[in-house]
Amino acid sequence: MANTVRMLSTLGLAGAMRSLSSAFETASGIHVDADFAPTLALLKRLRDGEAADLVILTREGLDEMIGEGRVVAGSAADLARSYVGIAVRAGQPHPDIGSEAALRRTLLAARSVAYSRLGASGVYFAQLIARMGIAAEINARATIVEQGFTAERLGSGEADLAVQQISELKQVGGIEVVGPVPHELQTPAVFSAGRMANARHAVAADRLLRYLASPEVVPVLRQSGLEP
Incomplete structure (x- = not known):
């Protein structure tokens, strides 16, 4: 047409x-x-x-x-x-992600972190945790999402934290965006x-x-x- x-x-x-x-x-x-x-x-x-x-x-x-x-x-x-952010299930406490040290503690304390394999945010996050020296610990229990919205894994209980572009996190109901990863640790997409x-x-x-x-x-x- x-x-x-x-x-x-x-x-x-x-x-x-x-x-x-x-x-x-x-x-x-x-x-x-x-x-x-x-x-x-x-x-x-x-x-x-x-x-x-x-x-x-x-x-x-x-x-x-x-x-x-x-x-x-x-x-x-x-x-x-767009900046990469972190979300939790609605009603859950918002962890501290305000500095690199706080973000590191929060990621290591999570039962599982959901992030994307193919999206720009997932590529960035994989590089970030490698740079922070915690890739092995995070990936040992990460929930890797092949395609789609990582925050959907919060509602299903598969993950405690979801990492993705804030614009993508906001498209999922029943979650709350904690905030962006500290700006000094990322280059916006x-x-x-x-x-x-x-x-x-x-x-x-x-x-x-x-x-x-x-x-x-x-x-x-x-x-x-x-x-x-």
Whole structure:
């Protein structure tokens, strides 16, 4: 259909994009066919030949796609910044994660920490615990989530703590976000959008891209735990 845009988006923006896609459809009459997955999974799908008009990835992932000629370089737009945070089941005490030493104690005290294997947050967290010298202890009882939201493992009782982008944690009910990992220990993920070089609906994709990069969407991004 000419009035449909096929969008592949990283999970970190799923909450915001569902709301923004709906608003865009109402205003433009263009339907957004959206699919959400971790960036590394999306990169594999795109390299395997999956078709899309617009992609939203981490900035590093988008740059790879531009380098491979799959995304139009001039179309790239940075949409939002996201920090990795920690969540507990609703009603549980909020542990101290305010400093590196406190975070280390909290992670070591947890029965199990849920983190993602394929998402940007999981890659970061694996590097963080290695840098802190506690990777062996944490991974011995970690709950590794192949795909999806780590905070779902709090409700099921599989884990005491969930680690993921704050925007992803906030999409799960029955949990509370304790806060971000101390900012000095992390570099925020930047999520960026671009039009595919072989987009079937390039005009509609460009229109959606302009909307997502406009000041109009800022309140929705903030509400979902992202920084414009």
